[in-house]
Amino acid sequence: MGLLSSKSKEILLGPLSKNNPVIVQMLGICSALAVTSKLEPSIVMGISVTAVVAFANVIISLLRNTIPNRIRIIVQLVVVAALVTIVSEVLKAFAYDVNKQLSVFVGLIITNCILMGRLEAFALGNGPWAAFLDGIGNGVGYAVILVIIGFFRELLGSGTLLGLRVVPQAFYDFGYVNNGLIILPPMALIVVAVIIWVHRSRNKTLQEN
């Protein structure tokens, strides 16, 4: 890929694995537990957060030299709130059912730690292009984890994927029963734990003693 310099590539791809916001930095866990009982809301939530964090990063990055340091958090919140409102309105217009499933958690993107973290740590000190890549990287890093959790929770808990039945009826006839526990939030935490477990065991540099 000659399109991106190696530094840009690092910014974009780092958050997908080595620097993942959810499973390495432990940010955004709350929404990862709340919206992932089905796959579809997980995907929509992932896309929403990606869009918000990418554009918030760009806007804050453009404004970074004009924002007075003392009120920067308020400015960041205003930008994020505006973007979240746009996302929320779009969802209401085009994906009303999913919006209802996500309920307050779309609005709560404002308080998602990943957003504040990226704005503070990256957008305030880098140009708009780098900030955009960083936002996309972190958003996708978050979305990937959500999709994995949503996949397993919907598959094991409801026997469906995106609302389509994947566990054949013959299984149920034979006595298979969907696992009711995995629909409950505690199991989302355990699925996250398993992802972290697998991830760390494959990345020696992340292992703590």
Next chain:
Amino acid sequence: MKALRNYLDKIKPNFEEGGKLSMFRSVFEGVETFLFVPGSTSKSGVHIHDSVDSKRVMTIVVISLIPALLFGMYNTGYQHNLAIGAHPSFWMTCLYGFLAVLPKIIVSYVVGLGIEFTVAQIKKEEIQEGFLVSGMLIPMIVPIDTPLWMIAVATAFAVIFAKEVFGGTGYNVFNVALVTRAFLFFAYPAAMSGDQVFVRTESAFGLGAGTVVDGFSGATPLGQVAIAGKELIGSFHPVDVLGQQVGTWDLFVGLIPGSIAETSVIAILLGAVILLFTGVASWKTMLSVFVGGAFMTGVFNLIGSTVVMTVSPLDHLFLGGFAFGAVFMATDPVTSARTETGKYIYGFLIGAMAIIIRALNPGYPEGMMLAILLMNVFAPLIDYYVVESNISHRLKRAVK
């Protein structure tokens, strides 16, 4: 015995480092130390040496479980006979119960030990023996009609997430058998509660089965109390599967529907005697669980606004899994409090909490499982404050 020892010594070289069967080293060690007291001793620290090691302790616990298990098997057959109106001989009843329960025991041991052996082999550690007891407890605390694959899934979950990730036997925060039950309870509620699962009406390996008699109901006495319990009615008595009233004595003897081995207080007390006589379990924990339960029931009796609250203390202690939990689960040396004062607090809170859940929770009839799991979390905290208060007492004495 001598011949067995010689045989083990003969095949031992195969399992040592570099031997052709070295991949099964931990399995061999596990079997060897299970059969014979190992000759090696601890290399560091100060230890009291005597003939009891953790494998012997576990064996004693398993022995103490046997009365309850045998009674549970008999009761399985007995309830089955009542349900279908058959009158086979005593031994046929036992055989039916044995055949119905045996697959559960095998599944629980095969899955649990399989995981333990695999982990021990991967981590190059010795096999730890904690699952000997857990594997026996799991089939004893589930309803007779729980499908085997569910037990397998739950056992695997509990052994991995409640035990191995914390570091194996002796490091677990939660009682493994109870985590298994809690997993089953929340994941497959239909197979773990209600009035369909506690009495088997189908055959076991072709034995038994028949048409269910008129007026049959498979609800457990505790389940009936819970269903009747939320509104106030004049007087309420639980009934057995044929609609006959059961009194305190019936609850004590245990020929009532319920999870496999939890019903008979007599058999459980027999196990308790073995545990206490050998010093494996602490009488302080055990006693204070009963005291806590009786105290809380007394408090609810005074309020007395629903049926559950008006059940007498003795009945509450005999109903459901209270006695079983008090004797075999609360006294688990790994997950309970370790300080002597802490044991009183820990036990008392388990008993009280179990009755509170029974009386006030609209969702679950039984509170013992959740009470013990909850107090498992608090056991280290209790210990911490007991130790702290002891330190401050002694400091005061020293400074004065």
